[in-house]
Amino acid sequence: xxxxHLYYFIxxxxxxxxxxxxxxxxxxxxxxFFKLTRKKDPLIYSPTKNHKERxxxxxxxxxxxxxxxxxxxxxxxxxxxxxxxxxxxxxxxxILPIFLLAHxxxxxxxxxxxxWSFSESTGDTLTILFLFLAxxxxxxxxAVAKVRALSRASxxxxxxxxxxxxxxxxICYRQWFDYHTALIMHILSGELMLIxxxxxxxxxxxxxxxxxxxxxxxxxxxxxxxxx
Amino acid sequence: xxxxxxxxxxxxxxxxxLTPKKGKMKALLSFxxxxxxxxxxxxxxxxxxxxxxxxxxxxxxxxxxxxxKKGRVDRNQLEEMKELIFKNCVLCGRCYCPxxxxxPSMISLxxxxxxxQGVYGVFPYSAGEP
Numbered sequence: 001x002x003x004x005h006l007y008y009f010i011x012x013x014x015x016x017x018x019x020x021x022x023x024x025x026x027x028x029x030x031x032x033f034f035k036l037t038r039k040k041d042p043l044i045y046s047p048t049k050n051h052k053e054r055x056x057x058x059x060x061x062x063x064x065x066x067x068x069x070x071x072x073x074x075x076x077x078x079x080x081x082x083x084x085x086x087x088x089x090x091x092x093x094x095i096l097p098i099f100l101l102a103h104x105x106x107x108x109x110x111x112x113x114x115x116w117s118f119s120e121s122t123g124d125t126l127t128i129l130f131l132f133l134a135x136x137x138x139x140x141x142x143a144v145a146k147v148r149a150l151s152r153a154s155x156x157x158x159x160x161x162x163x164x165x166x167x168x169x170x171i172c173y174r175q176w177f178d179y180h181t182a183l184i185m186h187i188l189s190g191e192l193m194l195i196x197x198x199x200x201x202x203x204x205x206x207x208x209x210x211x212x213x214x215x216x217x218x219x220x221x222x223x224x225x226x227x228x
Numbered sequence: 229x230x231x232x233x234x235x236x237x238x239x240x241x242x243x244x245x246l247t248p249k250k251g252k253m254k255a256l257l258s259f260x261x262x263x264x265x266x267x268x269x270x271x272x273x274x275x276x277x278x279x280x281x282x283x284x285x286x287x288x289x290x291x292x293x294x295x296x297k298k299g300r301v302d303r304n305q306l307e308e309m310k311e312l313i314f315k316n317c318v319l320c321g322r323c324y325c326p327x328x329x330x331x332p333s334m335i336s337l338x339x340x341x342x343x344x345q346g347v348y349g350v351f352p353y354s355a356g357e358p
Contacts, residue, residue: 036251075326078268086263147264149279150288155262204327207259211328219324228252228330 007180010187018191025198029206033214037226040216082140089133093162096126097190102173127170134163154201161196164189234303237345242299245341250295253337256329257292260284266331269324272316283323283331286312290338306347313338314349 058066076083097103100123104114118126138159141151168186171177196202216224246253266283267273273281280286290309294301313335323331342348 032251032255036255073269075265075268075324079265082265144264146267146273146279146282146285147262150262150264150282150284152262201259201261204259204261207255208327215328215330217328217330219328228333 007184007187010184010191014191015187018194021198022194025203026206028198029203030210033207033210034226037215037228040225040227085133085136089130089137092126092130092133096123096130096166099123100169124170124173127166127173130166131163131170134159134166158196158200158202161189161193161200162202165193234346237301237303237306239299239301241344242294242301242341245337245344246295246299249337253291253295253334256334257288257295259327260288260325260329261327262288263326266323266325269322270317271320271322272318280312281316283317283335284325284329286317287331287334287338291334291341294338294341303345303347306342306345309338309342310347310349313342 071077074083099115099117101117101120102123104117108114117123138156141147141155141159165186168182168189171182172179172186176182193202197205212220213222214220214224214226216227262284264282264284267281270281270283273283275281290313293305293309297305317335319332319336319339321332325331339349
C-alpha cells in the first residue's frame with residue numbers, strides 16, 4: 001500500500017510542484033537576464049555598412065568564401081563529431097519526453113488529449129541513441145584533457161541528473177528489475193531534473209536562448225539589441 | 229638589493245569591485261557547462277594545446293575563485309592567477325562560447341582586481357615568456 005501511496009503522490013502533487021518550480025525558474029532567469037542587461041547604444045559607425053557604401057555589395061563568390069571561412073572556424077568545422085552529437089543530444093532531450101507514446105497515453109488517460117507521438121520502437125531506438133550520446137559526453141569529460149581540466153564533481157552530478165530519467169525510463173520500458181521501483185525512480189528523477197533546471201547549470205537551457213539571441217556580438221543568432 | 233615588501237591585500241576594496249557586477253558574473257560562472265568548446269577559439273590554446281589556455285579555465289580559476297572566496301584571497305592566490313590572466317590571455321576577445329558567455333569581461337575584471345592589489349603582468353609575460 002505504501003508504494004501505491006508514494007506512486008500517487010509523486011505523479012500528483014509532486015509533479016505539479018516540479019512543474020511550478022520549473023516554470024518559476026524560467027520566469028526568474030528571464031527577468032534576471034533583462035534586469036542585468038540594457039539596450040545597446042545606437043551604432044554611430046558601422047564597419048560593414050561603411051564598407052558596403054564604399055565598395056557596393058560583396059559578390060556571390062565573396063560571400064561564399066566568407067561563409068566557408070566562418071563555417072571552418074565554427075564548432076561544426078572544428079569538431080564535427082561533438083557538434084553533431086551535442087545537437088542531437090539537445091534535440092532529443094526536448095522531443096523524447098514530449099512525444100513518447102507512453103507519456104502521451106498517460107496524458108490521454110488524465111485529460112483526454114494527446115500529442116502526436118513516436119511509435120514504440122522509434123522511442124526505444126531514440127532512447128538508446130540518447131544514452132549512447134550521454135555516454136559519449138561522459139567519455140569526453142574523462143578522456144579529453146581540456147575538458148577534464150574544467151570538470152568538477154558538480155559536472156558529473158549534473159550529468160547524472162540528466163541521464164537518470166532516460167536510463168530508468170529505458171529500464172521501465174524493458175521491464176527489467178522490479179517494475180514498480182523502476183517506475184518510481186523514473187518519475188522522481190524526471191522531477192528532479194525539472195527542478196534542477198532552476199538551480200544548477202542546467203539553467204543554460206534558458207540562458208542559451210537569451211544570451212545568443214539578445215546579446216549583440218559577433219556570434220549572436222538574433223538581432224543582438226542588448227548588452228550587459 | 230632590498231627585498232620588496234607588499235602591502236596587505238585590501239579585501240574590502242576587492243569586494244567593492246566585485247559587488248556591482250555580481251549578478252552578471254555569478255550568472256555567467258554558474259551557467260558555464262564546462263564543455264571546453266571555447267578552447268579552439270583561443271589562438272594561444274591552438275598554439276600550446278595546454279588546458280591552462282582554455283578560455284573557460286582561465287576565467288573559472290581567476291574570477292571564479294575570487295567570487296567563490298567572496299574576495300577573501302591572499303597574495304599567493306593572486307600570484308597564481310597572474311600567469312593565467314596576464315600571460316595566458318591577451319584579451320583579444322575572440323573566445324567563442326556556444327552558450328553566449330562573455331568570457332573576456334570575466335578575465336578583464338580579474339585583471340582589474342589583481343592590478344588593484346599590485347599584481348601585474350610584467351614584461352616577460354607580455355612577450356609570452358614564462
